[in-house]
Amino acid sequence: MLYIVALLVLAALGLLVPALTTDQVYWAWLSVGASAAAALVLVWDWSLRRRRGTAPAAGTTARRADHREDPGGPPADEVGDDTSPDRAVEPDEEDTDAADLLVVADLADEVRVLDERPRYHLAACAWLGGRASLGLPVSEARQLGFTPCAACGPDATLAAKKRGS
Incomplete structure (x- = not known):
């Protein structure tokens, strides 16, 4: 994901050059669009990572x-003897x-x-x-x-x- 964001930011910078050197406004809007797309990819990646907790290391399932x-303990809704083997911390x-x-x-x-x-x-x-x-x-x-x-x-x-x- 980081590579995609980097490419979008580079594209936005590349589009900014013609926007500043010419009188054509659409280059500036394309640069803004590429920057917005990079921001959307970052938010999407953040939401995926948050949904699954933390990013698992490579090779984990x-x-x-x-x-x-x-956390290791029993579920909060279970009540019973804490000394039983299944409920041990x-x-x-x-x-x-x-x-x-x-x-x-x-x-x-x-x-x-x-x-x-x-x-x-x-x-x-x-x-x-x-x-x-x-x-x-x-x-x-x-x-x-x-x-x-x-x-x-x-x-x-x-x-x-x-x-x-």
Whole structure:
């Protein structure tokens, strides 16, 4: 979208030159029209980004983009026991350093994910408990927009395991 806006602004500037050097007013109106079109494209792009939250990174799917916005808790309209496994508060995201992230990004080691939850976990994570989870390679989990669990620290653990082997 930014390229389209840049081209429209350049066209508006290009049309402004003949508007200023000749006595023909329609060049000025064409320049104004190109500027207005650039503004409309910017507003359109802004509304698309706002509708889907934030722009997902390249390679992510719209289905998993929603997980990053998930606050982790139960919906506000559900009332019940907060100690049940399905209502437990989502653990924080692990603070992964850049070196570990580079190692983990290419690993095929399996991590566990829960449907409708934004984190990925190690199989031994205490937060998972008896919840039904799906196994994914850590690189795929990252590509789908999942983030590491702070409770079990999958990125640090898998990076240390990789460095040790």
